[in-house]
Amino acid sequence: EMQVVESGGGLVQPGGSLRLSCAASGFTFMNFHMGWVRQAPGKGLEWVANINKDGSNNYYVDSVRGRFTISRDNTKNSLYLQMNSLRAEDTAMYYCAQLQYLVFDIFNIWGQGTMVTVSS
Amino acid sequence: EIVLTQSPGTLSLSPGERATLSCRASQTVWSNHIAWYQQKPGQAPRPLIFGASIRSIGTPDRFSGSGSGTDFTLTISRLEPEDFAMYYCQQYGSSTTFGGGTKVEIK
Helix, strand or coil: CCEEEEECCEEECCCCCEEEEEEEECCCHHHCCEEEEEECCCCCEEEEEEECCCCCCEEECCCCECCEEEEEECCCCEEEEEECCCCHHHCEEEEEEEECCCCCCCEEEECCCEEEEECC | CCCEEEECCEEEECCCCCEEEEEEECCCCHHHCEEEEEECCCCCCEEEEECCCEECCCCCCCEEEEEECCEEEEEECCCCHHHCCEEEEEECCCCCEECCCEEEEEC
16 A cells, blocks of 8 residues: 655644655655645645756745755655745644645645644 | 645535545646545545546545646545545645645534
8 A cells, every 4th residue: 555654744843844654655756746735724725846866956934945845765765845944824634645646736645744843 | 946826625415425636826827737536534644646647556436536738626426434535636846845735524
């Protein structure tokens, strides 16, 4: 069964940092582009970042560019999101997701998410 | 950035009724790269439709997608109890963005 499992969320103060991880299984991780999508409490979905198969290209929503870094380790079947200079508005459930075919595509496989709360 | 506007915000219907959800884009979506997702409380989104009209694996055939250019529609032909949920559209023709969602609730 194809699945992804996120970890690393928690409570962090404004200005702090957090690193999210996503462990993939059940599919050949290096063959798929991957991404992060977030959802603030009671709000809709917001795309955060995508990365291509070999990690050579990444893409960000404007609100996180320069603060967040998406990366992957294909030897460990893992995706990461390094989040720096966190703000209250970054509070959300963060989902890791597998892209179907293209680096911008439908998100096919989703994890259950990891919650990030930015508060003093 | 392409802005997606979903309407209505809430749709109140009874089981067995037809649901029609709209997703309007602020500019033409290249190659009709529109997807639809269903999300239930406490769960991750589940893909239903991609390419505006192609059902994802496991999507029941009571769900259908249509549209082109800037106007897209998700239709649920006869609502089943498990269909009451939030629905989001996504465009992936130019970067990617999501609509604000439509809640389908039991009347």
